[in-house]
Amino acid sequence: MKRKVFSLILVVIMVLAFNSLAMAQDDPIKLGFFAPVTGPAAADGESALNSAKLAIEVINEKGGIDGREVELVNYDDHLDSKQSVSIAQKLTTRDNVVAVVSGSYSGTTRPAANIYQNAKVPMISAYAIHPDIPKSGDYIFQQSFPGPVQGKVGGYMAVDNLGAQKIAILYVDNDFGNTLNDNFQKYVEDKGAEVVYVDSFAIGEREFNPVLTKIKGLNPDLIYVVAYAGEGAAIMRQSVDVGIEAQILGTEGMDSTTQFLQVAGDAAEGLIITTNLNRDSEEEQVRDYINRYTEKYGFAPDMVGASTYDGFMLLAHVMRQVGPDSEAIKDAMYEVEDYMTNTGLLYRYNEIGEAVKPVQVQIVKDGEFHYYDQITDMDIIAP
Amino acid sequence: MYAIVVMINVGIFVLLALSLNIITGYAGQPNIGQGAFFGIGAYSGAILTGKLGIYFWLAMPISAIITGFIGFFLGLISIRIKEDFLAIVTIALNFIVAAIFQNVKFFGGSMGLSVPSPYWFGNPLSYHGYLILIIILIILVIIFSKLIEKSWLGMALGAIRNNERAADSLGIDTKKFKIMAFVLGTSIAGLTGAVYAHYMTFIMASDFGFLTSVSILSMVILGGNNTIRGPIVGAIILGLIPEVFRFISDYRLLVYALILILMIRFQPSGLLGDDSFVWQKLTNLRASYFKRRGA
Amino acid sequence: MFLQQLLNSIAIGSVYALTSMGATLIYGILGILDIANAGAYVLGAYLGLLFYSLSGNILIAFVVTMIITGLFGILIQKYVYRPLLSQPAYIPLIASIGIFIFIENIIRLIAGPTIKEFTVNLPFQSLNFANLHINNVWVLIFIVALILMFLLWYLLKMTKIGLAWRATAQDLDIAKTMGINTNRVISLNFFLGYSFAASAGILIGILYNSIYPTMGSVVSYKMLAIIVLGGLGNPFGTLVAALLIGFIETMVGAYIGFFIPRNAIAFVALVIILLISPQGLFTQKSRI
Numbered sequence: 018m019k020r021k022v023f024s025l026i027l028v029v030i031m032v033l034a035f036n037s038l039a040m041a042q043d044d045p046i047k048l049g050f051f052a053p054v055t056g057p058a059a060a061d062g063e064s065a066l067n068s069a070k071l072a073i074e075v076i077n078e079k080g081g082i083d084g085r086e087v088e089l090v091n092y093d094d095h096l097d098s099k100q101s102v103s104i105a106q107k108l109t110t111r112d113n114v115v116a117v118v119s120g121s122y123s124g125t126t127r128p129a130a131n132i133y134q135n136a137k138v139p140m141i142s143a144y145a146i147h148p149d150i151p152k153s154g155d156y157i158f159q160q161s162f163p164g165p166v167q168g169k170v171g172g173y174m175a176v177d178n179l180g181a182q183k184i185a186i187l188y189v190d191n192d193f194g195n196t197l198n199d200n201f202q203k204y205v206e207d208k209g210a211e212v213v214y215v216d217s218f219a220i221g222e223r224e225f226n227p228v229l230t231k232i233k234g235l236n237p238d239l240i241y242v243v244a245y246a247g248e249g250a251a252i253m254r255q256s257v258d259v260g261i262e263a264q265i266l267g268t269e270g271m272d273s274t275t276q277f278l279q280v281a282g283d284a285a286e287g288l289i290i291t292t293n294l295n296r297d298s299e300e301e302q303v304r305d306y307i308n309r310y311t312e313k314y315g316f317a318p319d320m321v322g323a324s325t326y327d328g329f330m331l332l333a334h335v336m337r338q339v340g341p342d343s344e345a346i347k348d349a350m351y352e353v354e355d356y357m358t359n360t361g362l363l364y365r366y367n368e369i370g371e372a373v374k375p376v377q378v379q380i381v382k383d384g385e386f387h388y389y390d391q392i393t394d395m396d397i398i399a400p
Numbered sequence: 401m402y403a404i405v406v407m408i409n410v411g412i413f414v415l416l417a418l419s420l421n422i423i424t425g426y427a428g429q430p431n432i433g434q435g436a437f438f439g440i441g442a443y444s445g446a447i448l449t450g451k452l453g454i455y456f457w458l459a460m461p462i463s464a465i466i467t468g469f470i471g472f473f474l475g476l477i478s479i480r481i482k483e484d485f486l487a488i489v490t491i492a493l494n495f496i497v498a499a500i501f502q503n504v505k506f507f508g509g510s511m512g513l514s515v516p517s518p519y520w521f522g523n524p525l526s527y528h529g530y531l532i533l534i535i536i537l538i539i540l541v542i543i544f545s546k547l548i549e550k551s552w553l554g555m556a557l558g559a560i561r562n563n564e565r566a567a568d569s570l571g572i573d574t575k576k577f578k579i580m581a582f583v584l585g586t587s588i589a590g591l592t593g594a595v596y597a598h599y600m601t602f603i604m605a606s607d608f609g610f611l612t613s614v615s616i617l618s619m620v621i622l623g624g625n626n627t628i629r630g631p632i633v634g635a636i637i638l639g640l641i642p643e644v645f646r647f648i649s650d651y652r653l654l655v656y657a658l659i660l661i662l663m664i665r666f667q668p669s670g671l672l673g674d675d676s677f678v679w680q681k682l683t684n685l686r687a688s689y690f691k692r693r694g695a
Numbered sequence: 696m697f698l699q700q701l702l703n704s705i706a707i708g709s710v711y712a713l714t715s716m717g718a719t720l721i722y723g724i725l726g727i728l729d730i731a732n733a734g735a736y737v738l739g740a741y742l743g744l745l746f747y748s749l750s751g752n753i754l755i756a757f758v759v760t761m762i763i764t765g766l767f768g769i770l771i772q773k774y775v776y777r778p779l780l781s782q783p784a785y786i787p788l789i790a791s792i793g794i795f796i797f798i799e800n801i802i803r804l805i806a807g808p809t810i811k812e813f814t815v816n817l818p819f820q821s822l823n824f825a826n827l828h829i830n831n832v833w834v835l836i837f838i839v840a841l842i843l844m845f846l847l848w849y850l851l852k853m854t855k856i857g858l859a860w861r862a863t864a865q866d867l868d869i870a871k872t873m874g875i876n877t878n879r880v881i882s883l884n885f886f887l888g889y890s891f892a893a894s895a896g897i898l899i900g901i902l903y904n905s906i907y908p909t910m911g912s913v914v915s916y917k918m919l920a921i922i923v924l925g926g927l928g929n930p931f932g933t934l935v936a937a938l939l940i941g942f943i944e945t946m947v948g949a950y951i952g953f954f955i956p957r958n959a960i961a962f963v964a965l966v967i968i969l970l971i972s973p974q975g976l977f978t979q980k981s982r983i
Binding site: 424430432477480481482483484485487488489491492493495496498499500502503610614617618621622650651653654656657658660661664665668669 | 728790974
Binding site for chain 3: 055057059060063218219221226231234246254279
């Protein structure tokens, strides 16, 4: 009797062991993802999550990674850094993902980056641009061009392209607004333009009549606005109300069809923004992405979504070359050269993990974003 | 590792709930701004170690002292402004403190502050180390709370809580004891903040906002104000919800809100408060158990 | 320039008055700091858009939304607040925060987190003369606020239920023993408080042409500052406090620059005023 039980147990163990070995081959490759799907940044969180799901779908349609399926492990961080830290532990120690894409803001991505670095799991920050994020270590990358680059490009557009001499600045008071404002201001002042007014505002602000009235009195030729969709739309509408005729130059924060263009309406006409998504791109993959996203979710994607999608596509591209191994992925990321993404041609990553890529300049015409310019000058776009 | 991080997160909230209990429980003073003091401790700790290069182990008590010093001023305010008005003032202080962290370059402004890792015998403090540190702090704070309950301070605070004017006329210096409760409660929050900042390695003003204060207060009330067991259980329940319900992702906050509403609605004195249904059942069970053993 | 800023400040102040009035009414009777009122504001904005798109008539949308949200208020007070009346004030406060979070999230789940536009063609245009600009939605806000304030004044001072209301506000228990049906008064109070918040939600949705699930978060705390400054539960005090905060914010923005975020200015003003006068600008005696 004893022997029977013993052999039965042995058989069961062997079957299980064999199964798990066989499973190891066919097990899906797990990619981690976190975004603020609830809480104050839920709109961006949803946009990022939508694109993450679409990206996984597309990767699997194309045969996965050497025949192995890719699986998305996604969590909601509620824009709370305590949660992004516990998610980082969960992804690295429980779910054992090979790499992670952050679809969250800087406040949550920054403390989580340390954990991914220590766990030696590569993380790509899709659109959080805090300069300390890639500095967390060699496993941490930024998908989008760094904030200082976008600020400089803004300055270049304002002074060299649009010829502004008197400039007013309004920026959102967080890491994004601050970084862009600092670099923009430095660039335009070096070029001899005068900054006549600088003010910041909190996320969620909707009332700009007082500051815009004041700006109108100063009569600048250009207003540089670093804002997100909601605040940006309010600024555009109220600047028309107040009667401001100066050119307005915006940033990627306003790059949203549903959240910005539809709300701002006619008031957005003529706005020029610096961003990473070229909506007039002839590239097939960009067209494909925009069409598929619109078909699947019923509205057009924005730069948050496009950046998240690119993060996953980049991981898939690298894994097809070196396999689903965290260490190899990290090394291969530094070897990437001239890789075409939705958000422009990625030249390479520099030694601290910042992307070197061109900056798109778009203009609002007839209620849509269109190509205006593309900045490829290395003196400006090299981080 | 994941379990340890979750335990650290919950442990931090246990400390904060216990610290707030000294003010809302023992002294019976409303405070919906404890997050501000948590933040003051965190920023003090971050600046002491990050900018001034002071050892973490020394920075911890100094942060507590700095926070207690600011808590002292709130105590002074509580003498002049009372009840609902005081509650609003604590909310206001929370917003003002967060605004200062957000706007002053010295505190990192809206870029936040990176915090260096503390060392323990030459090695960076691990998550296990943090967990042990937090458990030790929790035990110390529990002992401390027990001492307050039993001491003359506890009696005086109880008198203030029940009837401030009567306490005054009995010759209890209510002002002194109220201020003491604010100083003690806020400095424990400050100490917790210093630990939190180093554990997170990065802090931002928005980590210490109104919502943080509301969740700390909810933990105290939901568990049972003016007890030691209550805030601990409240912090564990509300602290675990985001992790336990992760599988329902989108609906997580809905569940959190529902639990909060239902528990407050049906157990307003807290799950384990002295008058609560659950606690009375528990004490009855214990009594009958001992009776049976005695028989 | 100053005149324009003054106009801006009155517009902003009116918006604040409208958003804080519901919570003021509720505090006036039950002494509850009703953060859930900001939830009614969000709910009102979404229902308003829903009924506007269904009916195509903004007046119908207003009335239907105000009634539904008002009924919702009656349910809240009956099943959540009334049983908690004997508890300390912070207990219903936490329940109200729970309700607020609940409303925000249920709306996000149903309507999605993205901003929706709320475009309404008003029968009159914005005014521009002598370099001054008056937005047409400001005019609408002003008219609606006047109508609602008049209704409230009439109800409180000219009707029998108004008398019962005032008696209940003075002392709930005594009013009850005097034979006043306090439950009916409280129900009416919540009906008005929540329908006021709903109308504010619609108007502000139209003003900024956008509604979104988290639109109530700034309102939820700024309204606290305003109703406390107004003396807690005093509609007239709230009106003055709202205009004052609107004025301070506008003028700081226009002439000093924001040394701290705009939303914190209300709280700085609050702490200073409370330290001078611990019962707010208008003391409890003049309550309703």
